[in-house]
Amino acid sequence: MHCASCVTTIENALARVDGVTEASVNLATSRARVRGENLDPDRLVEAVRQSGYGASPAQDRTPADDLAREETEVRDARRRTVAAAALTLPVLVISMAGIRFPGSEIVQLLLTLPVYLWAGWPFLSGMVRTLRNRTANMDTLVGLGTTAAFLLSVVATFFPRALPAGPHGAEMGSVYYEAIGVILTLILLGRLLETRARGRTSSAIRLLLDLAPKRARLLRGGVEVEVPLSQVRVGDRLHVKPGDAVPVDGRVASGRSAVDESLVTGESLPVEKTVGDRVIGGTLNGEGVLEVEATAVGSDTALARIVRLVQEAQASKPPIQKLADRVAGVFVPVVLMIAVAAWVVWYVAGPEPRAGFATYVLASVLLIACPCALGLATPTAILVGTGRGARSGILFRNAEALERARAVTTVLLDKTGTVTEGKPRVTDVVPAAGTQEDDVLRIAAALEKHSAHPVAAAVVAAAVERNLPVAGTESFESRPGRGVEGVVGGRRAAVGNAALLEEAKVDPSPMAEASERLSGEGKTPLFVAVDGRVIGLLAVADREKPSSARAIAALKARGLRVAMITGDQAKTAEAVAARVGVDEVFAEVLPADKALRVRELQDRGEVVAMVGDGVNDAPALAQADVGIAIGAGADVAIEAADVTLVGGSLESVAEAIELSRATLAAIRQNLLFAFLYNVIGIPIAAGALYPATGWLLSPMVAAAAMAFSSVSVVANSLRLAGRKA
Amino acid sequence: MTLDFVGTADRIVAVAGGVAACVFLYFFFFGRRRGVSARRGVAGAQEVTIVVAGGYRPDVVVAKKGVPLTITFDRQEDNPCSDEVVLPEFKLRRRLPAFAKTEITVVPERVGESPFSCGMNMLHGMIRVVD
Numbered sequence: 067m068h069c070a071s072c073v074t075t076i077e078n079a080l081a082r083v084d085g086v087t088e089a090s091v092n093l094a095t096s097r098a099r100v101r102g103e104n105l106d107p108d109r110l111v112e113a114v115r116q117s118g119y120g121a122s123p124a125q126d127r128t129p130a131d132d133l134a135r136e137e138t139e140v141r142d143a144r145r146r147t148v149a150a151a152a153l154t155l156p157v158l159v160i161s162m163a164g165i166r167f168p169g170s171e172i173v174q175l176l177l178t179l180p181v182y183l184w185a186g187w188p189f190l191s192g193m194v195r196t197l198r199n200r201t202a203n204m205d206t207l208v209g210l211g212t213t214a215a216f217l218l219s220v221v222a223t224f225f226p227r228a229l230p231a232g233p234h235g236a237e238m239g240s241v242y243y244e245a246i247g248v249i250l251t252l253i254l255l256g257r258l259l260e261t262r263a264r265g266r267t268s269s270a271i272r273l274l275l276d277l278a279p280k281r282a283r284l285l286r287g288g289v290e291v292e293v294p295l296s297q298v299r300v301g302d303r304l305h306v307k308p309g310d311a312v313p314v315d316g317r318v319a320s321g322r323s324a325v326d327e328s329l330v331t332g333e334s335l336p337v338e339k340t341v342g343d344r345v346i347g348g349t350l351n352g353e354g355v356l357e358v359e360a361t362a363v364g365s366d367t368a369l370a371r372i373v374r375l376v377q378e379a380q381a382s383k384p385p386i387q388k389l390a391d392r393v394a395g396v397f398v399p400v401v402l403m404i405a406v407a408a409w410v411v412w413y414v415a416g417p418e419p420r421a422g423f424a425t426y427v428l429a430s431v432l433l434i435a436c437p438c439a440l441g442l443a444t445p446t447a448i449l450v451g452t453g454r455g456a457r458s459g460i461l462f463r464n465a466e467a468l469e470r471a472r473a474v475t476t477v478l479l480d481k482t483g484t485v486t487e488g489k490p491r492v493t494d495v496v497p498a499a500g501t502q503e504d505d506v507l508r509i510a511a512a513l514e515k516h517s518a519h520p521v522a523a524a525v526v527a528a529a530v531e532r533n534l535p536v537a538g539t540e541s542f543e544s545r546p547g548r549g550v551e552g553v554v555g556g557r558r559a560a561v562g563n564a565a566l567l568e569e570a571k572v573d574p575s576p577m578a579e580a581s582e583r584l585s586g587e588g589k590t591p592l593f594v595a596v597d598g599r600v601i602g603l604l605a606v607a608d609r610e611k612p613s614s615a616r617a618i619a620a621l622k623a624r625g626l627r628v629a630m631i632t633g634d635q636a637k638t639a640e641a642v643a644a645r646v647g648v649d650e651v652f653a654e655v656l657p658a659d660k661a662l663r664v665r666e667l668q669d670r671g672e673v674v675a676m677v678g679d680g681v682n683d684a685p686a687l688a689q690a691d692v693g694i695a696i697g698a699g700a701d702v703a704i705e706a707a708d709v710t711l712v713g714g715s716l717e718s719v720a721e722a723i724e725l726s727r728a729t730l731a732a733i734r735q736n737l738l739f740a741f742l743y744n745v746i747g748i749p750i751a752a753g754a755l756y757p758a759t760g761w762l763l764s765p766m767v768a769a770a771a772m773a774f775s776s777v778s779v780v781a782n783s784l785r786l787a788g789r790k791a
Numbered sequence: 792m793t794l795d796f797v798g799t800a801d802r803i804v805a806v807a808g809g810v811a812a813c814v815f816l817y818f819f820f821f822g823r824r825r826g827v828s829a830r831r832g833v834a835g836a837q838e839v840t841i842v843v844a845g846g847y848r849p850d851v852v853v854a855k856k857g858v859p860l861t862i863t864f865d866r867q868e869d870n871p872c873s874d875e876v877v878l879p880e881f882k883l884r885r886r887l888p889a890f891a892k893t894e895i896t897v898v899p900e901r902v903g904e905s906p907f908s909c910g911m912n913m914l915h916g917m918i919r920v921v922d
C-alpha cells in the first residue's frame with residue numbers, strides 16, 4: 067500500500083464480501099478493520115489478494131510488538147540525546163571559556179537552533195498538543211522553559227540594548243544558548259534512562275506470556291502435525307516431547323513425566339505427572355513423553371487467566387495513590403502559575419537586569435518541577451511488585467489487596483488442605499464389642515460414598531483397599547460440620563462426630579475412651595452408629611504438609627500471630643497445632659461459622675489474613691481483610707480471594723506479606739521523595755534563597771535534577787524485582 | 792542586598808499581566824468542559840472515538856448506563872506520556888500503540904463520573920454515565 071487510492075481499492079474489495087457492513091483500512095498501520103455478520107477471515111484475505119495486495123488475519127498485539135515499539139522509542143531518544151550533546155559541547159566551551167569573537171553569539175545560536183528545534187521537538191510538539199487540549203504535562207514545562215530561555219537569548223543576540231545591563235550583566239543579560247543545550251541534553255538523557263527502566267517494570271508479564279509455546283504437536287489420526295497454537299481445540303490430543311513446553315491446559319492421556327511448574331506455580335520441585343493428571347500450559351516437560359488431551363485453550367488456559375489477573379491488578383490503584391493523584395492532576399497548571407508569580411516578583415523587586423533575572427527564575431521553576439516522579443511513584447512499584455509476585459505464583463487481585471496485606475497482624479489458616487495435605491486417610495478402625503472391623507467400615511463407606519467431603523473419600527478408599535462390598539443406600543443426608551446420615555440395608559445409620567450422635571440421641575460412651583485417645587494423637591474420630599447404637603469408630607488423619615512448620619515459623623518471625631481454624635474436634639486440632647507451631651486454635655467450627663470467627667478476630671482489632679483453599683472457605687475469605695486462596699493450581703482467579711497462591715506451599719503466605727510490605731515501602735519512599743523534591747526544589751528555583759544568601763539555582767542544575775528525579779523513582783521500584791520473594 | 796520596590800509603570804504592567812495570566816491559566820486548565828455523547832453503533836453498542844495527542848479529544852464522553860461502550864483511542868503521537876490509558880473503574884490498563892487505533896469496550900454500570908487517565912495521571916478524561 068502506498069497511497070490513499072490503495073486504501074480505497076482494498077476497502078471496496080472488502081465491502082463486496084458477503085456479510086461485510088463496514089470496512090476501513092489504515093494506511094499508517096497497514097491494518098484493515100472489518101465489521102459485519104458471519105465473517106470468514108479466509109474469504110476476507112482472499113478478497114484483498116484478488117485486488118492485488120497481500121493480507122493475513124491480524125493477530126492481537128504480541129509482547130514482541132511492545133518490545134519493538136519500546137526499542138524504537140529508545141533508539142529515537144538515543145539519537146536525539148547524542149546529537150544534542152554533540153552540538154551543545156562547542157557552545158558550552160565557547161560560553162564557559164569566555165571565548166569572544168565577532169559573531170560568536172550567532173555561532174552559538176546556529177549550533178543551538180537544531181538542538182532546540184530537532185532534539186527538543188518531542189517537547190515542543192508535546193507542549194503544543196497539550197495546550198490545544200487544555201492539559202499540561204512535563205512536555206509543557208520543558209517546552210515553555212526552554213522556549214523562554216531561547217527567546218530571551220535571541221533577543222539578547224540581535225537587540226542587546228533591549229535588555230538593560232546591570233551588575234550581573236555578563237551572567238544574566240546575555241545569551242543562554244549553552245543552558246538550552248545542556249537542559250535538553252540532560253532531560254533527553256533522563257527520558258532515555260526512564261524509557262528503558264519503565265520497559266523493565268513490565269517484564270514479568272512479558273516473561274509469563276513467553277512461556278506459552280507458539281506451536282503444538284497435534285495428533286491427527288495417529289499422525290503428528292505441527293500447528294500454530296491458535297488451531298488447537300478442546301479435546302485435541304497433543305504430543306509433548308521431552309524438554310517441550312506443554313502447549314495448553316490438559317489431562318495426561320498417556321505417558322509419564324516430571325513436569326517443571328516453577329514458572330507458573332512457584333513450586334520449586336518438578337511434579338510427577340501420569341495418566342489422568344492435569345497439566346498446565348506453559349509448564350516445562352521433563353524427560354518423559356506425554357500425550358495430553360487439551361481441556362482449555364486460548365484465553366481459558368490457566369496461564370492466560372494468570373496474565374489477565376496480573377494485568378488487572380496492575381491497572382488498579384491502591385488507596386495510597388489517591389493523594390498523589392490529586393496532586394498530579396493539578397500539578398503542572400499550578401507550577402505554571404508559580405512560575406508566572408515568581409517572574410512577576412523578580413521583575414518588580416529583583417536586581418537588574420530585572421527582565422533577564424526574572425526569566426532566568428521562570429525557566430528554573432518550569433524546569434525543576436517534576437510531575438513524572440509523582441506520576442511514576444506508585445504505578446511503577448505496583449507493576450514491579452505484582453510482576454515479582456506472579457513469578458513466584460503469588461497473584462494479587464488488585465493494588466488495594468497488595469496494600470492491605472502489609473498491615474496484616476493475624477494469619478488464620480484453614481487446617482485441611484492448607485496446613486495439612488487435604489488428603490485424609492483412614493488410620494484406625496475400632497469396632498465396638500460384638501462388631502467386626504469390616505462391618506464398621508462397610509456401613510460407613512456405604513453412606514460416605516454419597517458425600518463430597520475429603521474425609522468421605524478416605525473412608526471409601528479404605529473400604530476399596532480391603533475389597534469390601536459397599537452396600538447400597540436407600541436414603542442419604544449430609545449434615546455439614548457433623549457427618550452423614552441415611553438408611554443402609556433398611557437400617558438407620560449415621561457416621562460423624564460426637565455432635566451428630568448427640569443430635570441423633572445415640573450414646574457415644576462405649577467408644578468414648580478410644581475417641582479420646584485417637585483425638586490426642588491428632589486423628590479425627592468418626593463414630594459409626596446403626597439403629598441408635600454405636601457400632602464402632604474410624605480414625606482419619608491428614609498429614610501436615612512438609613513445609614507447614616517452616617512456613618508458620620516464617621510468619622511468626624515477621625511478628626505475625628498465627629491461628630488455625632477447623633471443623634475437627636479440639637484435641638485433634640491441638641495436636642496438629644502443636645506439631646506445626648500454631649499459637650491459637652479454633653476447633654469444631656462449622657463451615658458456615660468460619661466467617662464469624664474471622665469477624666471476632668477483627669472485632670479484637672486484628673487485621674486478619676485468612677488462608678484457605680477458596681472453595682468451601684469463600685465466605686471466610688471474603689470476610690477477612692485479606693483472603694488468600696492456596697493451591698489453586700489451574701483454577702486461578704478464585705473470586706473470593708484477594709491473593710491467589712498458584713502453588714500449594716504455605717510458605718508463599720509469608721512471601722506475599724513480605725512482598726506487600728516491600729512494595730508499600732517502595733511506594734512510600736517514592737512518594738516522599740517526589741513530594742519533597744518538588745516542595746523543596748520549586749521554592750529554591752523560584753529564588754527563595756536569593757534574598758538571604760544571594761544564591762540562585764541555574765536552570766541547567768534544575769534540568770539535571772528534574773531528569774534524574776524520575777529515573778531514581780523508577781530505579782527504586784525496580785529494586786523490588788531483584789528481591790527474593 | 793536591597794530590593795528595589797519603587798513603583799514604575801512597567802512594574803505595574805508586569806503585576807497586572809501576571810495576575811491576568813494566572814486567572815487565564817486557572818480557567819484554561821480547570822474551566823468546565825462540555826462532553827460529547829457516544830453514538831449508537833450498528834450492533835446497538837455506544838461508540839466514540841477519542842483522539843490521543845497531548846490529551847484526550849473529546850475528554851468528556853457521555854454514555855448511557857448498562858449499554859456497552861466502545862471507545863476507540865486514536866493515538867496520533869509517539870510521546871511516551873500517552874502510551875498507556877488507565878480506566879480504574881473497569882480495571883483496565885491498556886497500551887496504546889503510536890499512530891494506531893485501540894478499541895476498548897466497557898459496560899458502564901454505575902451512574903456518575905468515571906475518570907480515565909494516562910499511566911501517570913497527567914492527562915485526564917471522563918466517562919459521564921447517565922441513566
